[in-house]
Amino acid sequence: MAERSSIELERLRDRIDEVDKELLSLLRRRLDLVSEVGVIKHEQGLPIYAPKREAAMLMKRRDEATLMGVPPQLIEDLLRRIMRESYASENDVGFKCINPDVGPVVIVGGAGKLGTLFSQLFRLSGYEVRILDKQDWPNAEAIFSGAGVVVVSVPIHDTTQVIERLPTLPDDCVLLDLTSIKQAPLAAMLARHPGPVVGLHPMFGPDLASLAKQVVVVCHGREERKYAWLLEQIRIWGARLHEASAAEHDQAMQLVQAMRHFTAFVYGAHLRRERADLDQLLQFSSPIYRLELAMVGRLFAQDARLYGDIIFSQPDTLARARHYLERYQESLKLLERGDKAEFEAQFDEIAQWFGDFAQQFQSESGNMLLSANDNRCES
Ligand SMILES: NC(=O)C1=CN([C@@H]2O[C@H](COP(=O)(O)OP(=O)(O)OC[C@H]3O[C@@H](n4cnc5c(N)ncnc54)[C@H](O)[C@@H]3O)[C@@H](O)[C@H]2O)C=CC1
Numbered sequence: 505m506a507e508r509s510s511i512e513l514e515r516l517r518d519r520i521d522e523v524d525k526e527l528l529s530l531l532r533r534r535l536d537l538v539s540e541v542g543v544i545k546h547e548q549g550l551p552i553y554a555p556k557r558e559a560a561m562l563m564k565r566r567d568e569a570t571l572m573g574v575p576p577q578l579i580e581d582l583l584r585r586i587m588r589e590s591y592a593s594e595n596d597v598g599f600k601c602i603n604p605d606v607g608p609v610v611i612v613g614g615a616g617k618l619g620t621l622f623s624q625l626f627r628l629s630g631y632e633v634r635i636l637d638k639q640d641w642p643n644a645e646a647i648f649s650g651a652g653v654v655v656v657s658v659p660i661h662d663t664t665q666v667i668e669r670l671p672t673l674p675d676d677c678v679l680l681d682l683t684s685i686k687q688a689p690l691a692a693m694l695a696r697h698p699g700p701v702v703g704l705h706p707m708f709g710p711d712l713a714s715l716a717k718q719v720v721v722v723c724h725g726r727e728e729r730k731y732a733w734l735l736e737q738i739r740i741w742g743a744r745l746h747e748a749s750a751a752e753h754d755q756a757m758q759l760v761q762a763m764r765h766f767t768a769f770v771y772g773a774h775l776r777r778e779r780a781d782l783d784q785l786l787q788f789s790s791p792i793y794r795l796e797l798a799m800v801g802r803l804f805a806q807d808a809r810l811y812g813d814i815i816f817s818q819p820d821t822l823a824r825a826r827h828y829l830e831r832y833q834e835s836l837k838l839l840e841r842g843d844k845a846e847f848e849a850q851f852d853e854i855a856q857w858f859g860d861f862a863q864q865f866q867s868e869s870g871n872m873l874l875s876a877n878d879n880r881c882e883s
Protein backbone atom coordinates (compact mmCIF):
# COMPACT_ATOMS: atom_id res chain seq x y z
CA MET A 505 0.00 0.00 0.00
CA ALA A 506 2.78 2.39 1.08
CA GLU A 507 4.63 1.52 -2.13
CA ARG A 508 1.53 2.30 -4.25
CA SER A 509 1.14 5.69 -2.55
CA SER A 510 4.74 6.58 -3.10
CA ILE A 511 4.51 5.66 -6.82
CA GLU A 512 1.34 7.75 -7.09
CA LEU A 513 3.09 10.66 -5.33
CA GLU A 514 6.02 10.42 -7.72
CA ARG A 515 3.64 10.45 -10.70
CA LEU A 516 1.81 13.53 -9.41
CA ARG A 517 5.08 15.31 -8.77
CA ASP A 518 6.18 14.58 -12.33
CA ARG A 519 2.95 16.12 -13.58
CA ILE A 520 3.51 19.19 -11.40
CA ASP A 521 7.01 19.48 -12.91
CA GLU A 522 5.39 19.43 -16.35
CA VAL A 523 2.98 22.20 -15.38
CA ASP A 524 5.89 24.25 -13.98
CA LYS A 525 7.71 23.86 -17.29
CA GLU A 526 4.59 25.06 -19.11
CA LEU A 527 4.54 28.03 -16.74
CA LEU A 528 8.14 28.73 -17.72
CA SER A 529 7.27 28.71 -21.43
CA LEU A 530 4.34 31.01 -20.74
CA LEU A 531 6.60 33.35 -18.82
CA ARG A 532 9.06 33.39 -21.71
CA ARG A 533 6.22 34.22 -24.11
CA ARG A 534 4.95 36.97 -21.81
CA LEU A 535 8.43 38.51 -21.43
CA ASP A 536 8.84 38.53 -25.22
CA LEU A 537 5.50 40.31 -25.66
CA VAL A 538 6.48 42.81 -22.97
CA SER A 539 9.71 43.52 -24.88
CA GLU A 540 7.64 44.32 -27.96
CA VAL A 541 5.47 46.66 -25.87
CA GLY A 542 8.69 48.23 -24.54
CA VAL A 543 9.85 49.06 -28.07
CA ILE A 544 6.53 50.80 -28.88
CA LYS A 545 6.56 52.65 -25.54
CA HIS A 546 10.10 53.77 -26.29
CA GLU A 547 9.08 55.07 -29.74
CA GLN A 548 6.02 56.87 -28.43
CA GLY A 549 7.60 58.13 -25.20
CA LEU A 550 5.05 56.43 -22.94
CA PRO A 551 5.89 56.00 -19.24
CA ILE A 552 7.06 52.48 -18.36
CA TYR A 553 4.49 52.36 -15.55
CA ALA A 554 0.84 52.87 -16.54
CA PRO A 555 -1.11 52.81 -13.24
CA LYS A 556 -4.60 52.75 -14.78
CA ARG A 557 -3.77 49.94 -17.23
CA GLU A 558 -2.12 47.98 -14.42
CA ALA A 559 -5.08 48.39 -12.03
CA ALA A 560 -7.67 47.50 -14.72
CA MET A 561 -5.67 44.46 -15.83
CA LEU A 562 -5.26 43.18 -12.26
CA MET A 563 -8.97 43.63 -11.58
CA LYS A 564 -9.88 41.61 -14.69
CA ARG A 565 -7.44 38.81 -13.84
CA ARG A 566 -8.79 38.65 -10.27
CA ASP A 567 -12.35 38.29 -11.56
CA GLU A 568 -11.30 35.61 -14.04
CA ALA A 569 -9.33 33.80 -11.33
CA THR A 570 -12.37 33.74 -9.04
CA LEU A 571 -14.48 32.19 -11.83
CA MET A 572 -11.81 29.52 -12.33
CA GLY A 573 -11.53 28.69 -8.62
CA VAL A 574 -8.02 30.23 -8.35
CA PRO A 575 -7.48 32.52 -5.34
CA PRO A 576 -7.54 36.08 -6.79
CA GLN A 577 -4.68 37.19 -4.54
CA LEU A 578 -2.52 34.45 -6.03
CA ILE A 579 -2.81 35.73 -9.58
CA GLU A 580 -2.39 39.33 -8.38
CA ASP A 581 0.83 38.48 -6.49
CA LEU A 582 2.21 36.54 -9.46
CA LEU A 583 1.40 39.27 -11.96
CA ARG A 584 2.85 42.02 -9.76
CA ARG A 585 6.11 40.08 -9.47
CA ILE A 586 6.17 39.44 -13.23
CA MET A 587 5.47 43.12 -13.95
CA ARG A 588 8.34 44.19 -11.70
CA GLU A 589 10.62 42.09 -13.90
CA SER A 590 9.17 43.72 -17.00
CA TYR A 591 9.75 47.24 -15.66
CA ALA A 592 13.41 46.42 -15.01
CA SER A 593 13.82 44.92 -18.48
CA GLU A 594 12.71 48.20 -20.08
CA ASN A 595 16.18 49.54 -19.24
CA ASP A 596 17.48 47.22 -21.99
CA VAL A 597 15.48 49.08 -24.65
CA GLY A 598 16.27 52.52 -23.30
CA PHE A 599 13.81 55.39 -23.03
CA LYS A 600 12.47 57.94 -25.47
CA CYS A 601 14.49 61.16 -25.45
CA ILE A 602 11.95 63.91 -24.77
CA ASN A 603 14.29 66.78 -25.60
CA PRO A 604 16.89 65.63 -28.16
CA ASP A 605 18.00 69.20 -28.90
CA VAL A 606 19.04 70.06 -25.35
CA GLY A 607 22.74 70.57 -24.59
CA PRO A 608 24.77 68.04 -22.54
CA VAL A 609 23.63 66.99 -19.08
CA VAL A 610 26.40 67.77 -16.58
CA ILE A 611 26.20 65.79 -13.33
CA VAL A 612 28.20 67.38 -10.53
CA GLY A 613 29.06 64.50 -8.20
CA GLY A 614 28.25 62.14 -11.07
CA ALA A 615 30.79 59.55 -9.87
CA GLY A 616 28.78 59.06 -6.66
CA LYS A 617 25.96 56.62 -5.97
CA LEU A 618 22.90 58.63 -6.99
CA GLY A 619 24.84 60.52 -9.68
CA THR A 620 25.74 57.18 -11.31
CA LEU A 621 22.09 56.08 -11.35
CA PHE A 622 20.94 59.35 -12.95
CA SER A 623 23.76 59.40 -15.47
CA GLN A 624 22.69 55.88 -16.56
CA LEU A 625 19.06 57.00 -16.92
CA PHE A 626 20.00 60.10 -18.95
CA ARG A 627 22.34 58.04 -21.16
CA LEU A 628 19.69 55.35 -21.67
CA SER A 629 17.44 58.16 -22.88
CA GLY A 630 19.96 59.35 -25.46
CA TYR A 631 21.37 62.45 -23.73
CA GLU A 632 25.05 63.32 -23.74
CA VAL A 633 26.17 63.08 -20.11
CA ARG A 634 29.28 64.71 -18.69
CA ILE A 635 30.51 64.02 -15.18
CA LEU A 636 32.15 66.62 -12.99
CA ASP A 637 33.44 65.10 -9.76
CA LYS A 638 35.76 66.43 -7.06
CA GLN A 639 38.97 66.30 -9.05
CA ASP A 640 37.47 67.73 -12.27
CA TRP A 641 37.12 71.41 -11.32
CA PRO A 642 40.26 72.45 -13.26
CA ASN A 643 38.37 71.36 -16.44
CA ALA A 644 35.08 72.90 -15.32
CA GLU A 645 34.92 75.45 -18.13
CA ALA A 646 35.07 72.76 -20.83
CA ILE A 647 32.71 70.42 -18.98
CA PHE A 648 30.00 73.08 -18.44
CA SER A 649 30.29 74.64 -21.90
CA GLY A 650 26.94 74.53 -23.70
CA ALA A 651 25.30 72.62 -20.80
CA GLY A 652 21.54 72.10 -21.21
CA VAL A 653 21.05 70.67 -17.73
CA VAL A 654 23.22 70.78 -14.61
CA VAL A 655 22.41 68.22 -11.91
CA VAL A 656 23.98 68.73 -8.48
CA SER A 657 24.37 65.38 -6.68
CA VAL A 658 27.02 65.90 -4.01
CA PRO A 659 26.84 65.18 -0.25
CA ILE A 660 24.31 67.40 1.55
CA HIS A 661 26.87 69.38 3.53
CA ASP A 662 28.79 70.26 0.33
CA THR A 663 25.76 71.19 -1.78
CA THR A 664 25.45 74.94 -1.13
CA GLN A 665 29.18 75.49 -1.51
CA VAL A 666 29.26 73.52 -4.78
CA ILE A 667 26.28 75.49 -6.15
CA GLU A 668 28.02 78.78 -5.29
CA ARG A 669 31.11 77.53 -7.10
CA LEU A 670 29.30 76.87 -10.39
CA PRO A 671 30.41 79.01 -13.32
CA THR A 672 27.92 81.18 -15.20
CA LEU A 673 25.64 78.76 -17.02
CA PRO A 674 23.90 79.27 -20.38
CA ASP A 675 20.70 81.34 -19.88
CA ASP A 676 18.31 78.45 -20.67
CA CYS A 677 20.30 75.77 -18.85
CA VAL A 678 18.14 73.94 -16.27
CA LEU A 679 19.83 73.84 -12.86
CA LEU A 680 18.57 71.14 -10.48
CA ASP A 681 19.72 69.23 -7.42
CA LEU A 682 18.94 65.81 -5.95
CA THR A 683 19.67 66.64 -2.32
CA SER A 684 17.65 65.00 0.48
CA ILE A 685 16.83 68.43 1.94
CA LYS A 686 15.39 71.15 -0.25
CA GLN A 687 15.19 74.68 1.18
CA ALA A 688 18.89 75.64 1.35
CA PRO A 689 19.90 74.06 -2.01
CA LEU A 690 16.92 75.61 -3.82
CA ALA A 691 17.68 79.08 -2.41
CA ALA A 692 21.36 78.70 -3.37
CA MET A 693 20.45 77.61 -6.94
CA LEU A 694 18.01 80.52 -7.38
CA ALA A 695 20.71 82.93 -6.21
CA ARG A 696 23.39 81.42 -8.45
CA HIS A 697 21.50 81.00 -11.74
CA PRO A 698 18.92 83.45 -13.20
CA GLY A 699 17.48 80.77 -15.54
CA PRO A 700 15.27 77.71 -14.94
CA VAL A 701 15.76 76.08 -11.53
CA VAL A 702 14.09 73.07 -9.86
CA GLY A 703 14.76 71.05 -6.71
CA LEU A 704 14.21 67.28 -6.87
CA HIS A 705 14.34 64.66 -4.15
CA PRO A 706 14.35 61.06 -5.34
CA MET A 707 12.81 59.11 -2.44
CA PHE A 708 14.88 56.00 -3.13
CA GLY A 709 18.41 54.72 -2.87
CA PRO A 710 20.71 54.08 -5.82
CA ASP A 711 20.34 50.27 -5.88
CA LEU A 712 17.18 50.15 -8.01
CA ALA A 713 16.65 48.26 -11.23
CA SER A 714 13.79 50.55 -12.25
CA LEU A 715 12.13 53.78 -11.13
CA ALA A 716 8.66 52.26 -11.66
CA LYS A 717 6.32 53.43 -8.86
CA GLN A 718 9.12 55.31 -7.06
CA VAL A 719 8.45 58.83 -5.82
CA VAL A 720 10.40 61.93 -6.82
CA VAL A 721 9.48 65.09 -4.91
CA VAL A 722 9.50 68.23 -7.10
CA CYS A 723 10.06 71.67 -5.56
CA HIS A 724 9.52 74.25 -8.27
CA GLY A 725 12.06 77.05 -8.46
CA ARG A 726 11.78 79.21 -11.55
CA GLU A 727 10.60 79.01 -15.20
CA GLU A 728 8.75 75.70 -14.83
CA ARG A 729 7.81 75.82 -18.53
CA LYS A 730 11.48 75.37 -19.47
CA TYR A 731 11.97 72.19 -17.47
CA ALA A 732 8.52 70.61 -17.99
CA TRP A 733 10.18 68.26 -20.54
CA LEU A 734 12.57 67.03 -17.85
CA LEU A 735 9.72 66.15 -15.50
CA GLU A 736 8.07 64.29 -18.37
CA GLN A 737 11.35 62.42 -18.91
CA ILE A 738 11.36 61.34 -15.26
CA ARG A 739 7.75 60.15 -15.61
CA ILE A 740 8.82 58.08 -18.62
CA TRP A 741 11.42 56.44 -16.38
CA GLY A 742 8.42 55.28 -14.33
CA ALA A 743 8.51 57.58 -11.31
CA ARG A 744 5.55 59.34 -9.71
CA LEU A 745 6.15 63.05 -9.19
CA HIS A 746 4.92 64.66 -6.00
CA GLU A 747 4.95 68.46 -5.98
CA ALA A 748 5.56 70.35 -2.75
CA SER A 749 7.13 73.59 -1.61
CA ALA A 750 10.67 73.23 -0.28
CA ALA A 751 9.44 74.17 3.22
CA GLU A 752 6.65 71.55 3.12
CA HIS A 753 9.14 68.97 1.90
CA ASP A 754 11.68 69.67 4.64
CA GLN A 755 8.98 69.61 7.29
CA ALA A 756 7.66 66.23 6.09
CA MET A 757 11.22 64.87 5.94
CA GLN A 758 11.62 65.61 9.65
CA LEU A 759 9.34 62.67 10.34
CA VAL A 760 9.77 60.59 7.18
CA GLN A 761 13.56 60.63 7.32
CA ALA A 762 15.35 62.51 10.11
CA MET A 763 13.37 61.14 13.08
CA ARG A 764 13.04 57.69 11.56
CA HIS A 765 16.76 57.36 10.95
CA PHE A 766 17.56 58.85 14.35
CA THR A 767 15.33 56.36 16.18
CA ALA A 768 16.86 53.52 14.11
CA PHE A 769 20.30 54.82 15.09
CA VAL A 770 19.34 54.82 18.79
CA TYR A 771 17.86 51.33 18.51
CA GLY A 772 21.06 50.10 16.81
CA ALA A 773 23.13 51.70 19.59
CA HIS A 774 20.90 50.00 22.17
CA LEU A 775 21.26 46.56 20.56
CA ARG A 776 25.02 47.02 20.52
CA ARG A 777 25.17 48.18 24.17
CA GLU A 778 22.98 45.26 25.25
CA ARG A 779 25.36 42.99 23.32
CA ALA A 780 22.33 41.51 21.56
CA ASP A 781 23.10 38.27 19.75
CA LEU A 782 21.68 39.10 16.32
CA ASP A 783 22.06 35.53 15.09
CA GLN A 784 20.05 34.28 18.02
CA LEU A 785 17.42 37.03 17.67
CA LEU A 786 16.93 36.04 14.05
CA GLN A 787 16.37 32.41 15.06
CA PHE A 788 13.49 33.62 17.25
CA SER A 789 12.11 36.03 14.69
CA SER A 790 9.12 35.48 12.50
CA PRO A 791 8.95 37.75 9.41
CA ILE A 792 7.54 40.81 11.21
CA TYR A 793 10.35 40.84 13.78
CA ARG A 794 12.91 40.10 11.10
CA LEU A 795 11.58 43.00 9.04
CA GLU A 796 11.89 45.33 12.02
CA LEU A 797 15.48 44.25 12.61
CA ALA A 798 16.16 44.63 8.89
CA MET A 799 14.78 48.19 8.88
CA VAL A 800 17.26 49.11 11.62
CA GLY A 801 20.14 47.03 10.29
CA ARG A 802 19.94 48.37 6.72
CA LEU A 803 20.75 51.84 8.03
CA PHE A 804 24.17 50.59 9.12
CA ALA A 805 24.85 49.07 5.69
CA GLN A 806 24.72 52.57 4.24
CA ASP A 807 26.67 55.81 4.35
CA ALA A 808 27.13 57.33 7.83
CA ARG A 809 27.77 60.74 6.24
CA LEU A 810 24.51 60.71 4.26
CA TYR A 811 22.40 59.85 7.31
CA GLY A 812 24.44 62.14 9.55
CA ASP A 813 23.70 64.97 7.13
CA ILE A 814 20.00 64.11 6.91
CA ILE A 815 19.68 64.15 10.71
CA PHE A 816 22.00 67.04 11.54
CA SER A 817 21.15 69.45 8.70
CA GLN A 818 17.48 69.73 9.67
CA PRO A 819 17.17 72.47 12.27
CA ASP A 820 14.04 70.99 13.93
CA THR A 821 15.44 67.52 14.56
CA LEU A 822 16.72 68.35 18.04
CA ALA A 823 13.32 69.69 19.17
CA ARG A 824 11.52 66.72 17.65
CA ALA A 825 13.91 64.24 19.24
CA ARG A 826 13.31 65.94 22.61
CA HIS A 827 9.53 65.62 22.15
CA TYR A 828 10.02 61.97 21.35
CA LEU A 829 12.09 61.52 24.51
CA GLU A 830 9.26 63.17 26.50
CA ARG A 831 6.75 60.67 25.05
CA TYR A 832 9.16 57.87 25.95
CA GLN A 833 9.51 59.16 29.49
CA GLU A 834 5.73 59.53 29.87
CA SER A 835 5.25 55.98 28.68
CA LEU A 836 8.04 54.80 30.97
CA LYS A 837 6.06 56.18 33.92
CA LEU A 838 3.20 53.83 33.01
CA LEU A 839 5.66 50.98 33.27
CA GLU A 840 7.07 52.25 36.58
CA ARG A 841 3.54 52.46 38.00
CA GLY A 842 2.63 49.08 36.50
CA ASP A 843 -0.41 50.91 35.07
CA LYS A 844 -1.49 48.45 32.40
CA ALA A 845 -5.07 49.80 32.35
CA GLU A 846 -3.81 53.27 31.42
CA PHE A 847 -1.49 51.70 28.80
CA GLU A 848 -4.52 49.99 27.22
CA ALA A 849 -6.62 53.17 27.37
CA GLN A 850 -3.88 55.13 25.60
CA PHE A 851 -3.42 52.27 23.11
CA ASP A 852 -7.11 52.59 22.16
CA GLU A 853 -6.85 56.37 21.83
CA ILE A 854 -3.84 56.07 19.54
CA ALA A 855 -5.59 53.36 17.51
CA GLN A 856 -8.57 55.74 17.07
CA TRP A 857 -6.21 58.46 15.94
CA PHE A 858 -4.69 56.13 13.32
CA GLY A 859 -8.27 55.39 12.20
CA ASP A 860 -8.55 53.61 8.83
CA PHE A 861 -4.79 53.87 8.35
CA ALA A 862 -4.27 51.20 11.02
CA GLN A 863 -6.25 48.67 8.92
CA GLN A 864 -4.54 49.82 5.74
CA PHE A 865 -1.09 49.43 7.32
CA GLN A 866 -1.98 46.02 8.70
CA SER A 867 -3.06 44.78 5.31
CA GLU A 868 -0.09 46.35 3.46
CA SER A 869 2.42 44.95 5.93
CA GLY A 870 0.60 41.60 5.81
CA ASN A 871 1.36 41.33 2.09
CA MET A 872 4.99 42.34 2.64
CA LEU A 873 5.35 39.73 5.35
CA LEU A 874 3.90 36.96 3.20
CA SER A 875 6.37 37.77 0.47
CA ALA A 876 9.24 38.07 3.02
CA ASN A 877 8.24 34.63 4.30
CA ASP A 878 8.22 33.18 0.75
CA ASN A 879 11.79 34.32 0.31
CA ARG A 880 13.04 32.57 3.44
CA CYS A 881 14.96 29.38 3.14
CA GLU A 882 16.04 27.10 5.99
CA SER A 883 19.77 26.56 6.21
N1 LIG B 1 22.22 57.67 -1.69
C1 LIG B 1 20.92 57.80 -1.56
O1 LIG B 1 20.23 56.84 -1.17
C2 LIG B 1 20.26 59.11 -1.86
C3 LIG B 1 20.99 60.29 -1.96
N2 LIG B 1 20.33 61.47 -2.21
C4 LIG B 1 21.10 62.71 -2.32
O2 LIG B 1 22.01 62.59 -3.40
C5 LIG B 1 23.18 63.35 -3.14
C6 LIG B 1 24.38 62.46 -3.39
O3 LIG B 1 24.31 61.35 -2.53
P1 LIG B 1 25.13 60.01 -2.84
O4 LIG B 1 25.18 59.77 -4.29
O5 LIG B 1 24.58 58.98 -1.95
O6 LIG B 1 26.58 60.42 -2.31
P2 LIG B 1 28.00 59.88 -2.79
O7 LIG B 1 28.94 60.21 -1.68
O8 LIG B 1 27.91 58.49 -3.28
O9 LIG B 1 28.32 60.81 -4.04
C7 LIG B 1 28.66 62.14 -3.94
C8 LIG B 1 29.65 62.45 -5.06
O10 LIG B 1 29.93 63.85 -4.98
C9 LIG B 1 31.31 64.01 -5.19
N3 LIG B 1 31.72 65.30 -4.65
C10 LIG B 1 31.92 65.65 -3.35
N4 LIG B 1 32.32 66.94 -3.27
C11 LIG B 1 32.37 67.41 -4.54
C12 LIG B 1 32.71 68.63 -5.11
N5 LIG B 1 33.10 69.65 -4.36
N6 LIG B 1 32.63 68.77 -6.45
C13 LIG B 1 32.26 67.74 -7.24
N7 LIG B 1 31.93 66.53 -6.75
C14 LIG B 1 31.97 66.37 -5.42
C15 LIG B 1 31.96 62.82 -4.50
O11 LIG B 1 33.28 62.60 -4.96
C16 LIG B 1 31.00 61.72 -4.90
O12 LIG B 1 31.36 61.12 -6.12
C17 LIG B 1 23.06 63.84 -1.69
O13 LIG B 1 22.71 65.18 -1.71
C18 LIG B 1 21.95 63.00 -1.11
O14 LIG B 1 21.22 63.72 -0.14
C19 LIG B 1 18.98 61.54 -2.41
C20 LIG B 1 18.23 60.40 -2.34
C21 LIG B 1 18.80 59.10 -2.06
Ligand SMILES: O=C(O)C(=O)Cc1ccc(O)cc1
Pocket residue numbers: 683684706707708709802
Ligand atom coordinates in the same frame (compact mmCIF):
# COMPACT_ATOMS: atom_id res chain seq x y z
O1 LIG C 1 17.35 52.82 1.02
C1 LIG C 1 17.11 53.42 2.09
O2 LIG C 1 17.07 52.86 3.20
C2 LIG C 1 16.89 54.88 2.04
O3 LIG C 1 16.47 55.46 3.00
C3 LIG C 1 17.23 55.54 0.73
C4 LIG C 1 17.19 57.03 0.76
C5 LIG C 1 18.23 57.74 1.32
C6 LIG C 1 18.19 59.13 1.30
C7 LIG C 1 17.14 59.77 0.72
O4 LIG C 1 17.09 61.09 0.70
C8 LIG C 1 16.08 59.07 0.16
C9 LIG C 1 16.12 57.69 0.17
